[in-house]
Amino acid sequence: MSKILTIGVAAYNAESTISNTIESLLVPEIMDKVEILIINDGSTDGTRKIIEKYKERYPKTVRVINKSNGGHGSVINKTISLAKGKYMKMVDADDTLEEIGYVDLVNILQSETVDAVLSPYFTANIISKEKSLHGYLLNDEKIFYDKRKVKFNDYYKKIKPTLHSITYRTAILRDSKWRVDEKCFYEDTQYSLYYWLDINSILLLSKPIYCYWLGNENQSVNIKNRLVRRQQAISVVLNLVNFFDSEKANMSMQKITFFKSEIDGYTTFIYKLLMALSDEKKAKKETKIYDTYLKQNSIVLYSGLGNYGTSKKLARLIKILRKTSWHGYYIVYKLLNKKIIKQITV
Structure with a gap:
């Protein structure tokens, strides 16, 4: 069966969190429609051993690519070049997806063709587990639309895309001449913007899909x-x-x-x-x-x-x-x- 969605997982020295991330992606209801493409970016801990076990257990869903370290941007660029799904979403190896919104996304995309999807997301504290809901509109307005298909030209003054809120149609990424910076941090801002150059149609969803976990002193946003x-x-x-x-x-x-x-x-x-x-x-x-x-x-x-x-x-x-x-x-x-x-x- 052709894949509806590729989830690109950026993994570097993530042995303490990667299993939790992958488990959130392995939802039986949609596993045959999803490709989980895990890019091991030169990890030196036990990350590779963990992800290889998932590949062995779920060979029709999980793909593993082991490569030398090139930074988060190199993982994004590699995922764009290898993704088999009609759509693509990036997930970091210390974050998770929300099952209800995730399942809804995959099922909706079976019958939709749009250039990009925007959905709300959570930020969550790794210690308190407290979650905060964020939107995809300017000024973080928590106004969400249920399966509303809109034109970019009608919403260009309203939307505020981030890596956590975006799902792209893979062809948009692959056909673009732009690639994000490698061997550095913070290139997710480029991923969130470059590809809007060619986006005309957008699907707005109401259910949160991504959960961005904060509070680790090693995170780049610290x-x-x-x-x-x-x-x-x-x-x-x-x-x-x-x-x-x-x-x-x-x-x-x-x-x-x-x-x-x-x-x-x-x-x-x-x-x-x-x-x-x-x-x-x-x-x-x-x-x-x-x-x-x-x-x-x-x-x-x-x-x-x-x-x-x-x-x-x-x-x-x-x-x-x-x-x-x-x-x-x-x-x-x-x-x-x-x-x-x-x-x-x-």
């Missing part, structure tokens, strides 16, 4: 790790800026508006991240370097900072600092540093 890896985050965002700059001439006005809004949110976040550094001199120096690069690569996003996305207050302050040759930066830093750290702490 603030300490964000700061240590900030150059990777900057590189990913600047490549998004370059993507927009290279493609905007061929975009419709709706696509331009959508990408401006989304990428503006990420470009502004970098200013916030740098202001969370403990060394104010280093924060100022790196902010000026980043700001210069942004100006050189996309005057549209540079001059329009904060006009399209979030963090408008911070964006206004950045624009004032530009006009004063960054005099007064330390005052702004002292006012916002602790508040920003609190905002971005996961």
Whole structure:
């Protein structure tokens, strides 16, 4: 039987969580319609042994690819090239899927052809197990639609896609010339955006499918790790800026508006991240370097900072600092540093 959905599982040194993830994907009702494609990204612990056992037990459902370490982005790119399902969804090896929404998704996609599916998702604390529901609309509006098929041009001002909310039609990914960055973190932002360049039809669902587990100090979104890896985050965002700059001439006005809004949110976040550094001199120096690069690569996003996305207050302050040759930066830093750290702490 042809597969409806490929679940790409990114696995690196995940021996303590990978079984829980895979078990959430092995729902008997839909196993014959699903391909679970586990990419072992050069793990050095017991991950490979665990996933090989699942491959042996479920040979018609589970596929395992063992490769050298290339980072989360390399797993996404590999999954795009190997997926057999008509649709594709990525899952990290420390997250899970919600059975009701997952089953519903697969059954619905049997008779639907759309470019992308958006669904709500949970974030959950690994210690307290407390869950919080998130939406796929701007400002995290928890307004969900049950099997509503819409056109991108009618919803481009409303949607807020993330890796956890998106299911793509595989052909959209495979036919795109864009691939996410490898050997780095935070490239899921690229995965969440690049492919909307070719998306015209969207299916909106009401049931949560993904559960994103937080609270592990080793996670890339932990603030300490964000700061240590900030150059990777900057590189990913600047490549998004370059993507927009290279493609905007061929975009419709709706696509331009959508990408401006989304990428503006990420470009502004970098200013916030740098202001969370403990060394104010280093924060100022790196902010000026980043700001210069942004100006050189996309005057549209540079001059329009904060006009399209979030963090408008911070964006206004950045624009004032530009006009004063960054005099007064330390005052702004002292006012916002602790508040920003609190905002971005996961």
